[in-house]
Amino acid sequence: MTDHLVEVTQLRKEFGGLVATNDIDFTVERGSIVSLIGPNGAGKTTFFNQLTGVYQPTSGSILFDGVEVVGMPPHAITALGIGRTFQNIRLFAQMTALENVLVGMHSCLHGGILGSIFRTPKVRREEAAAREKARELLVYSGLPKRHEEQAGSLPYGDQRRLEVARALATDPKLLLLDEPTAGMNPQETATFIAFVRRVRDEKQLTVLLIEHDMKVVMGVSERCTVLEYGEKIAEGTPAVIQSNERVIEAYLGKGAVG
Amino acid sequence: MTGLRHRAWSAAGNRNTVAVVVLLVLALIYPTIVGSLQLVPVIGDFVPKTDSMVVMVVFTTMAIGLNMVVGYAGLLDLGYVAFYAVGAYTAGWFASQQFSQVSIDFGAAGIPDGLPGIHISMWLVLPVAGALTMLAGTAIGIPTLRLRGDYLAIVTLGFGEIVPQVVRNADNVYGFDLTHGTFGITPIDSLGFGAVGAALGLPESFRQSSDRAQWYFWFAVVILLITVFCSVRLRDSRLGRAWIAIREDETAAAAMGVPLMRTKTWAYAIGAFFGGVAGAFYASFKGGAFPADFYFNISVFLLCMVILGGVGSVWGVILGGMLLSYLNVEGLANIGSTIQATGLAFDPTKYQFGIYGSIIVLMMLFRPAGLIPERRHRVEMEEGVHDTPFYDVQREGTLTDRDGSDD
Amino acid sequence: MLPRLRGARVTDLIGLTLLGLLLIWLAVNFVKGPAAFIDISLIGLTNGTIYGVVALGYTLVYGILQLINFAHGDVFALSGLVASTVIVSVLGLDEGSSALVIIGGLAVTLVVIMVGFSLFNASIERVAYRPLRNAPRLAPLITAVGMSFVVENISLALYGVNYRTVPNLISHSDVIHIGGITYSWSKASVLIIVIPLLVVLSWFVRSTKQGKAMRAVAQDTEASAMMGIDVDHTIAVTFLIAGALAGAAGIVYLMQFNMRFDTGFELGLIAFTAAVLGGIGNLSGAVLGALCIGFIQAFNEGLGWFAPGSDWTRSMVFGILILVLVFRPEGILGEQTPEGA
Structure with missing residues (x-):
């Protein structure tokens, strides 16, 4: 039995009539680096926001290290050990x-x-x-x-x-990175990938990242999960994902397949 | 590098210390020299009396308290006058003849034996007033601080209007006279050194001594100093960092483990504390607490001090507070008589709130960071910040919310 | 999840209990004196209608800029004062004037004041708010507070501290008189003036190109700009409309009550509360909320059984505001944009 740090079951978030995350099941193994990928508007950041308590899920459960975090305020979730970065940098400027x-x-x-x-x-x-x-x-x-x-x-x-x-200062067990390499050049990206691995190893962290850049995904993650329109369409090692037809379709459009 | 910076820091620290010492010496000798200053031709007419200086320092203290709420934590409070009212009435309850059903004397200065009413020493009443006001602030804050900024502003304004109406009407709470209605509570006991002080040749009660204004002035300065000290220490602490983080980006602050409600409530409660202490002190100086003192304009007046001086900047708020409260107690009248001496029938005191309003508008438009900007605020006010509120009742759960954060 | 749900239930319960007590209080009062009750309701309707027109100004501006335009109440008061000058000094209307002259004179006043104050309001926006479009959120709000004092002091400078009033131009004779219930023409005139305005406003926002632009900007400013809508122009138009409404409200208020430089402060707060109560940004909500406040105020001041009385009106209005914001911040109708109109 694998040791799951995060166990998400049937997570659902609706905004008005729109389903942003549609009954997603999702697990993250302790000590792993996992990527969450998907086209624009697939619900990735919404997923992060539910994990960190910024949004209340419509239904579903999120177990973090055995603790149910749905319903907790963000600061309490942070104190439990989830640290995050933001897609559009949100420093205290x-x-x-x-x-x-x-x-x-x-x-x-x-x-x-x-x-x-x-x-x-x-x-x-x-x-x-x-x-x-x-x-x-x-x-x-x-x-x-x-x-x-x-x-x-x-x-x-x-x-x-x-x-x-x-994010590391919050002393996290799980580090959430929302498109951390956006705007970086290949050189910086490579350094960053090495850094993420090093952090994981030296601080015994688990890392979950949202990423657009396939090179980063392939280079850094051990598993990835693909979202499209709020639904999980594929899951597995990067190599498997890369050859998955639905994923290619989602990324490149229908015509690209076969 | 670090060494250099340390030196820079301590140089700034030294400058501050020098400034504080100079101001303290000035405050100490002011009551003595004010008479000669007023004889100086032309400007002499504009030198404030020691009496006026007490009022100026008290209002500046309130502005420093408000600055913790508005400047540090970024919570727009338009009802700060409510805290002033609670402080003043606490003094009224614990140090006057209001509750003449009983006769309690606990170290009060200059009170004849057997005088009806509760007479606790004003020195004790000051912190008690602060504590009660803090409680009131917390009670107001808990239901309202989750609201977004502009809603919070209007709700605090609401409390600022409700509190005076309650004190005005609470002269018959099922037959019990809590506030003495529109007449207010008067006289409120004086501060003083009591019998012990009298034995040492110090005034037993400030009000009964010939140097009333001077003693009140010195202690007003002491209270201001304590407030400034606490304000600066808190700003540079863990809590102060959390306030500023909330001011800049609530969502990010929460994600970094800052408990929003608790941290905001502390800002509110601590700001209230100093408002309460200043209110009680002022009530003792004036000798009364009157419902007509607590109207919306006072809240705006205090806000104007903070904005004029520089939101978040302690030195700025002191300058803004002294300047505006000078205009309020004496300056406008002095300017008015100068104008009228030239034959123009214009009375600036009549338009004082129009003047404060204009100051607010002009400052926001042309110098939003204030006369002495806070180091970090300067950039913020000029460039704007990313401050989507976390509890956003308007947009939470709407499509825009999702679009804004997910792509 | 559970504690949250329970929390929600508790607040709902408190809210419903309060509502229940309110209904019981009204019912008892109705039974005790039905005629007085209806009379008082009619006063509430009249006042509520006036509040509604002012509330619309708040809600329009809030919907589009997310700004509480504190100065709006003071613009309303100044418009009423200027209207008193137009009616009394310029047109010289009084009780003796013939009906045709009075109606014509009032119509002229209405047009002049509405046009004048729409320009005045738009110039406030141009001078004080537009430069702060990209400033932190609180900056325009603070400026609006300052602006409110500036406008109030303009009124003070022009009209002094005395109350202004106009002669009873509209007859106080009754439209209806059944038993103890009376409804005078002067009260009815409020509805006669306001209802057509509301119809025009509603048509404007729903059907004209400019109205559609307003709704678009209210919903998403950036997207509207990208779609080629001139956002600054649209905001200016919103302020024009809000100013015209303030002007109209000033006149109908003046016909009912006397007013002075600071009338706008209290009335502005009442109207803003009404807008929040109805669901800020929602046009129908503003009117609905204003009617509620009008009724509550009239009942509070007029009813005999357990009514706190006018000493407590302000506290009650703010109490309602605070309760609404705490328990149901989205208001009665709970829409965010003028779409709901």
Whole structure:
């Protein structure tokens, strides 16, 4: 019996009359890197948003590490161990890179109101340790400097790296990456793929990513799941998926097949 | 690199310390020198009396409190006056003859023995008022803070209107006089050093001493300093970071583990605390709490201080607060008499809220970050932010929502 | 999932209980004095109609810009004051004027005021709101609060602190008089003026090209821009219409009550509450919500059995606003765009 970190059953989300995710069953094995692919509007980000509590599913269940997370607020789900990035970078643009990462540590820190006002030794120590850890995370994620610069003024690639650092700061078991290589050149993409593998190995994470770039999917993921119009149309190893007719059809249109 | 930055930081820190010390010395000597300042030709007419300075400092304290809600957490509160009211009435309940059914004296300064009513020492009443106001803020916040920004604004405005109407009408709650209706509660006890202070040659009660304004002024400054201190410390803490994160992007903040409701409620409650303390202090200075003091315009007046000074910027809000409350208590009248001396029949005090309104509009249009912008806010106000609210009652569950986030 | 569902049920339960108590209260009052009850209802209908016209201005602007245009209530008040000048000083109408002169004079006033204030309102948008189109969400809202004070002080500068009123141009004789129930021509005139306006507005939004553009922009500004709709122009038109409605409301209000520079603040809040109650952005909702508020206010101030009275009107209006936002933020009709019109 495989060890599933995520077990989604019959997940359904309707917006008005439109079904965004249609009774999806889905599992992620602990320690694996899984890709979620599909054409535009297939419901991938909606799926992520349900996983992280941004949307309430219409029906269905999501077990994360054995805990039902449907109905939990986003911050509680994050505290359980799901960290994420966003498709359109959503950094706190006017905070420094370091502060962005510190916000990610919010649920791991404990400084209260009075402690913060009086800067008790405990809070002081915690803050210092958090800053130290945040700097390490930034360096680890490929941002060795510019920690005090406003996140919004960083170059695009650095912003993507910062988002990952911020997600890692939540101390996740599962890392959700929403089109992390969008806008990167092939060189950067290759570095990023290596980085994702390294993170997975060194931090014992499980990674679930949404990706458009087939090269990334093939290069990094051990399994992929294909969505189309809110439904799961295929699942398997990248090689299997690549030769699946329905997938080719979904991606390239009917004429491309046979 | 890091060393340099450390030095830059501490240089900024030193500058702040110097500024604080200079201002403190000025505050200390102000009551003594104000008389001579007023004799200076031309500008002397515009030097505020110590009495006016008390009011200015108290309103600035409220503006600092409001700044935590509006500036840090980005929650537009249009009913801050409600907190001022709760603070003032708390002082009325615990330090006046309002409840003359009983006679309680607990360390009150300058109160004759056996005076009816509850007379708790005003020094104790100040934090109690803060705490009660904090409770009120939490009670208001819990049902409403999940609303998106503009709805929150209108609901807080609603509370700001309900509270004064309640105090106005609560002079007969099933026969019990809670607020003394439109007459308000007066007199409210004075602050003072009590019998112990009197033995040391300090005034037993500020109100009965000849230096009433001076003592109130000094302690108003102390309260302002404490408020500023807490405000700065909180801004630079875990909680402050969470506030600013929420202000910039609620969804991302929630995804990073920031509990939205709790964090917003704290902003609201802490902002309320200082509003309550300032309200109680002011009630003691004025010697009363009157329902006519708590109208919508005061909330906008405070908001105007925050906007003029610079949303989120502590130094800015102090400047904006002192400037506008000066205009309010004395400045406009002084300017008016200067204008009228030239023969023009124009009274700027009549149009004070039009003036504040114009300041708000002009600032938003031409200098949205305020006179002294907050370091990070500057960019935000000029470039705009990605601030789709998380609890979006309008669009949640609609097609646009999905289109916006999924492609 | 379960706790959420239960939570929803609890709020529903509270909401329904409150509604039930309200109905019982109304029923008891009706039994105690049916004639007075109907009389009071007619007052509610009249006031509610006026609120509705103001509420439409809020809801139109909100629908298209997601902006609470705080200044709207003050534009309404200024329009009423200016109308008093037009009626009394310019046209010189009074009780003695012949019916034809009065009707003609009022029609002229209506046109002048509606045109004038639609331009005034659109210029507020042009000067104060348009430059902030891409600013953070709260910036235009704060500006609107400031604008509200500016407009209010224009009224103050022009008209001082005294209440203005116009002579009883429309006879207070009764349209109907059955038993203790009376309904005067002056009340009926509100409906006579407002209903045609609502019909025209509804036709405009549903059937004209400009109306369709408004609905499109309200639904999705970016997409509309891409489809070639001139968004700025459409927003300007919305403000023109809202201003015209404020002008019309100012006149009908003036015919019923006296008003001064700050009348618009309270009335604006009532009207905004009405718009939220009905479902902000929804035109029919605004009118429906306004009628509800009109009735509630009239019942509160007029009924004999357990009515809190006018001391509490403002608290009740805001209490309703808060309850609606907490329990049913989408309002009674719960649509988001003028489509629902």
